[in-house]
Amino acid sequence: GENVGLHLPTLSVQEGDNSIINCAYSNSASDYFIWYKQESGKGPQFIIDIRSNMDKRQGQRVTVLLNKTVKHLSLQIAATQPGDSAVYFCAENIGGGGGADGLTFGKGTHLIIQP
């Protein structure tokens, strides 16, 4: 595939169970965070975002939690389905003032859904 799965940590989950994918970010000044999903052969797909003035945000079957004290971000996927198998990675805005070079991407976690 065209993702970077060969060098990524892997999380294996049973279908129907909940998944939690973690991301440690680098800069305490980061104020905006995004989670992406990338399937083999495709580009990253936006899942959900969160601003630093929030601790939690929910979408459809997904929840993002932000812990600014320990600079930790997590993505929870409820009732995982085979279609959730992909690489997931977070991005943070470390620029503060905006601009394209303020966005830094993590390397990702490969989520595998077992039948």
Next chain:
Amino acid sequence: DAGITQSPRHKVTETGTPVTLRCHQTENHRYMYWYRQDPGHGLRLIHYSYGVKDTDKGEVSDGYSVSRSKTEDFLLTLESATSSQTSVYFCAISERAGGTNSPLHFGNGTRLTVT
């Protein structure tokens, strides 16, 4: 796919030859970006554009140039391709500057192999 088309999807070229990758969007977004994705690295910004004929360098711009003559098209050129430029290239668009509370939306990538 957020109305983003990248062409070609695959290309094999020889060292020293020029290569141009094209990104076309139908969303009329102001900001456009070129990233590369390699094993062991997150997405890395090559160049970006904040308007017609307005471009700037990213983290890994050496060996690359860009042009944006129309809102909808953003071209990435490798003047003289090298093997280190073998990668998957992604174009992205955004309504506002990436990282200022506005996610990037990506195309499906171009796999470039330099032999």
